[in-house]
Amino acid sequence: MITGQLRSKIDKLWEEFWTGGITNPLTVIEQISFLMFARLLDMRESTEEKKWSRKHKNKPFPGVYFSPDQQHLRWSQLRQEADGEKILKIVRDEVFPHFRHLGQQADQAGATVPQNTFNQYMKDATLMINKPTLLVSAITMIDALPLNQGDTKGDLYEYLLSKLTTAGINGQFRTPRHIIRTMVDLVLEGNHEEAISWTVGDPACGTGGFLVEFMQALREHFTSPQGIHVDEETGEKTYTGDLIEPAQWKHIKSEMYHGFDFDVTMLRIAAMNLMLHEIDTPDINYQDTLSTNFTDRKETQQWAEDAFDLILANPPFKGSLDEEDVHKTLTGKVKTKKTELLFLVLMLRMLKLGGRCAVIVPDGVTFGSSKAHKMLRQMLVEENQLEAIIKLPSGVFKPYAGVSTAILLFTKGGQTDNVFFFDVQADGRTLDDKRDKIGAADDWQDLDVLRKIWPKWNGGAGKKHFQDRTAQAFCVPKKELKENAYDLSINRYKEIVHEEEEYDPPKVILTRLKKLEAEIASDLEELEAMLG
Template sequence: MVFTPRHIIDAMIALIDPQPSDVIGDPACGTAGFLARTMEYLNRVHSSEAGTFQDEDGNTHYSGDLLEPYRDHINKQMFWGFDFDTTMLRVSSMNMMLHGVNGANILYQDSLNKSVKEHYPQQEQDYFDVILANPPFKGSLDEANTNPDVLGIVKTKKTELLFVAHILRALKLGGRAAVIVPDGVLFGSSKAHQQLRKELLVDNQLEGIISLPSGVFKPYAGVSTAILMFTKGGSTERVWFYDLQADGYSLDDKRTPLKGDGNNDLPDAITKWKQYRELVLANASSDDIEKHFGDKTKKAFVVDASLIADNKYDLSINRYKEVVYEEEQYEDPKVILKKLQALEKEIMADLDELEGML
């Protein structure tokens, strides 16, 4: 079990911006971190001035008073979490209750197992407005027990590919997702890897990829990961990339908080994403988008979907990011040689002096 750091969860929620009318799911919910933090986000965004107050320690609290018209939906229908670890399910239910959601649908189910079609036929296809997830990376499944409809999208035993396919199925048309995947999903050369990436680009809208530094999940795992942001249906015109190099914490096992602007790219990533989405939603021309995000030497840039298709649907950021090399100035070899000869003389003089002392 790899626990997703809170600040990464919060960033993903901010990127997706769930609405109080949405139905939100996590197919591998663990302790329901994504669902509980979504409730916190909704409270924060939907609190009036009168509904926002500070305690005696100066901590700000958000009552979510503007959510009242949606309260029944929030309590009963909004949140769905699936897992097959009963201990995790108990923790999830308690976590949601502590966040004021008494009727969250926290359910015992392996989301990839074919039994999902029998137990939750409604939820396994065309159901969710939003899915937020960090599904298990490692492991392979027995094909005989895997949901055949998921295998129809991508024929593989790898759980990281199957989960993305399942999420695509479970979303409504127009539903959106933010999902953490290991980097191998982005550039793996197997037929299944390419098949899934093609599905995301050709038959859906793969809108954004945020490349995360490899230490984000330490000490649990050191694997390099990325956040995929996609919408079900349509087709992809271009993909927005962000090269996130720092998340506000040291990238070793201690994960010590770091202060200073240069140590956290997350706020900038969220700001740039919102700028990009505003352009897209305003039907900005390709030239206009290129003007803002065409420079591939910057952290945030766009890549045309046709270029990605030409590269076997490779989605690794390093394939498209352009690195600026600074020109180094070196001294003339003769000057360097003279300096070395002078150093040699000094060393010999010191050795002679040392010999004289013995």
């Protein structure tokens, strides 16, 4: 958890950019990401250098990310330079162009870093800092951050991302971390042993929050205190304890996660976010997953269909797309231009048979009356196993948006018998733009209730516990859903108990009013007497 002192350092760094003329939150985070990346790269180079020296004591280190004539580009050299103009020139004209060739250079040096990680992250990267004094201050402040501590650097970046307060033009906005964690816990319940071999994807990954939180949940579950090891030289933490095999950790940290986004800024931030959370080689792709290009492009064909064991997502809700650009396998299932519907069809296509999905959708998906809405809901209920509808209050995405949403949980294929409904009315935060915490920091109110009772549901086996429709959680049989045109809105099925109010007879109320008036008149006479 980020400490008050570290929080102050981040706030000060943020203010430094603000007063330096860079006020767009996304730009600030992107620029900080570039500089953090430069420092992390130097730390990795130092680790490779120490490994080399142990194996080749008398041979000079050839360099992995920096050749011998590029040593002046390393963070450890830049932080010692006092001339701001010189630092600005080196970073702008040499460091950034060098980043774009890192994948190829690391590959030639034999480092286990896939080319696309660096190439995609730094593609078209531009230094937006034009003031030498701002760059020097930023380097000094970032150098003081504990980036060598795996657990802290992840929290640090989450705090940076929390400063994003506006939605993108396509309706992208950051999903609150406790909502993501709730979704992760639901899909992992009873499945941890299987999950370590899953392939996990997010077709609209944004800052990578879902993939990061899934990694965190696995780490917490499988790592014992004895399994946490700290490298004496770098301070880097590794989690290869007695609860999981090193080979399995390798899959989790380098092969499990795959994200896609068509916003280049989000792409870079997501890659950095995952790298800072111990995901060594994040596969983050610059790709519009709804487009024809996603399915037909050689590099992404393998992910377009029957690829994932799990998909976690909060795709953009806003706007419509050019129908000609959307792949026919999507519009062939549901004739629509609405992104929220197309993404659901896409996720069904991307999942393996038996694969699961937890996704946030606008409320309209659950009750919309258009032909496309009805067809999609029918597809979820009749051709797949729709397991849960979790209604969220309309304020959970403020200050980005006030839209009312729900979480859908379903499995590709299978059979729907009963659907679990849960009404979240409070999530431990205020529902205004401030979203301040209510009570203890770890109190998630109704989300805690949901996570506690979810094991009782157990995929529908515990339906006997959820027959009371006046309760917060209840289930509805498939037959009833079908009779209601597959309407999935919780208000359609929730029963409201109205308590009849009892009032006194009018004469009793009148007598009481006369008595009150007499008491008031008496008090006024007493006050008048006191005033003489």
